[in-house]
Amino acid sequence: MNILVFNCGSSSLTFKIFNSTVNGNLEVVLSGKAHRVGVKGSESSFIEYDFKGLKTKEEKIIKSHKNAAISILNFLKGNDVFFNYIGHRFVHGGEYLNKTVFLNKSTLEKLRQCIPLAPIHNPISLSVVYECNKQLSDTPQFVTFDSAFHSSIPDYAFTYAIPKKIIRKFSFRKYGFHGISYSYVTREASRYLESSPEDLKIVACHLGTGGSSVCAIQGGRSIDTSMGYSPLTGLMMSTRTGDIDPILTMYLMVAYDFRPDELINFLNKKSGLLGVSGVSSDIRDIISNFTSKGGKRPELAFNMYIHRLKKYIGSYIVVLGGIDALVFTDDIGIHNWLVREKVCENMGWCGISIDKESNQKSILNSISLISSKHSEVKVLCIPTEEELVIAMEGKKLIEDSGK
């Protein structure tokens, strides 16, 4: 049995095909990623493929996730790659969808209703779902939800201080995102540290090229996370504002004559690193503009990114009452040593200290320990494997349903 997994990031599309072997393992048959999907910037977009030991890179304009999916499906067809199921990551399943499900008329309708909950992610995931439906209507598809891992967040942490009748009517609450990634790094961290997840207090930072969040994990379960009802809040992100005074957003609507949907678009797509730096939504571009004529804005954007990340890490350490492991994951978390170095500066108060050399030399495709020898807290870089988690969830669903 082969499972194709699509994982939409806000500016990327990762895909993998897993083969379920006789002994129950999932082995990667093919993998790849479309980069800079829909991004305007200095570098061009491209799709990487890793198939039968051969790595290829196709440079092309990728306007949307749908376009990326078309190119990828064409590649699979052209190379006679076979798969029986397609799995998708869906960011926000709202209140009704909190476990992996097969796609059918009724679940698809529920997915449609969840669009406003994640206005960037849900529509792009849905566009890939539709494309697969169009081309491969006989191949069963399933969906796994990011919000599921956070269902353990206690009520005092997920409740907004707004009228309770409004909360009940609209199901306003913190849902949280990146749950698939957090469940993976939690398991990997405890395996690496040879401890049971039950005994660990972990603060994990999922720092993606699009969205980023932080999660407080106790006993293997999420107890708080920085994203909220939608993925707009929390950390400063590539184009998302993160935390902001709610009344300020209303002030902007009046002052700049925004409609509510324009405001949400403004806060989701024109803000964050892009808005402050004026250079790019990509933190690498921002760092490379420190010394050039970019003025002070790129450096300010970077400092704000670090400042807000430090705030959340501190919050969650106090909420957890201590910390055993600090985990960095996803693109920026794994690839950007400068972000990690700056975040871990002056963190002696809670026992975090990193080894600058190991931090700069961290390995990209497996777990690396970057804390210094005397650090009380283990600091780890763990490349996330969301696709593997999605495939495992799907495999379980397939086996349970006997399909």
Add this chain to the structure above:
Amino acid sequence: MNIIFEPVKSFLKLYKIDSSTKSEEKIELKPTMEEIISERLRKIGKVEALGYILYHGGELIRESISLLTSENISKVEECIKFSPEYNELTFNIASYGLSHFTSIPHILFCDTAFFFNLPEEANTYAVPYQLREQYIRRYGGYGICHQWTWKQVQSFYQESTSRILSIYLGNFTNITALKNGRPVETTIGFTPIEGMPSSTSCGDIDPTIIEQLYSTGLSFPEIKQLLTRESGFTGLSGKKTELLDILKRIDHPEYFAVYDIYRYNILKHIGAFISILGGVDTIVFVGKNVKKFKGLIFEICERLKFLGLKYKKNPNSIAKLLDITARKSSIKVFCLEYDKAEILRNEIVDFLNRMGG
């Protein structure tokens, strides 16, 4: 006698202060207010100075205490837009005072000025930078209170302590992190709604909620009313609720749920600010009748034990600045009685002396 005016939700507060006495009066907001004020002032007799509290000074008022003149009052007028409800009242009273009492000094207290130099990474919102240039930033609030906290702690030690958390407990709970006397982070943002939930306002929420409420047909003023006047402790409990109501009825599960949210939010901000300070030397809990918050303060201290904080439940002192630090604690903890009239007295006397000298 010095008289200071402070705009409050539905009335004007008048502080009467001299070197030995201090008292407060309420004046209702009505068209004849000016006549009432002039009559009260006449009764007092010799007024040495008039003071006015401005809640929001935008980027225009950069000093916590300054001399107000007919030349610079236009700045106060320009600030009305930042907090129309309160600032307009301050402006009106100050204009009246300036034109009717021409031979005495007029003093402006500004509650945001202390935060004017908040570091850029803390005062900037992650929105397009053009907005920062149009004065969209974090302004903070309760500056007079947090500045005073710092001074109290310094005079207690007779030496400097560098990293302080000043936690104001009350209906408008807010927290400021100070390093060497300067604020480096604070919970209040562009408006006092950001940060902690209050008796009627929501604190930090996801702005997507605002858009969702619009799409259900609520209007802009209705949503603003909902988030600023019907949310917070009142919204969560379903009836008009102040912080002290919650503390009193903590045994009721309904109120405990609100308390739990409130306490959790304080803890989160404490952690965030300790991280920005790179550790903390002193934590000060400030509040009116701070004793009433004893239970809450001890619970917060309990949760910070992992940082080496040790506290005393029965300190043998009734000082205004009460040291509850236990032996061998790595962090000092104080409870500080908040007395606004006292703060204003010290500030105004100090200011007039400086002016005279």
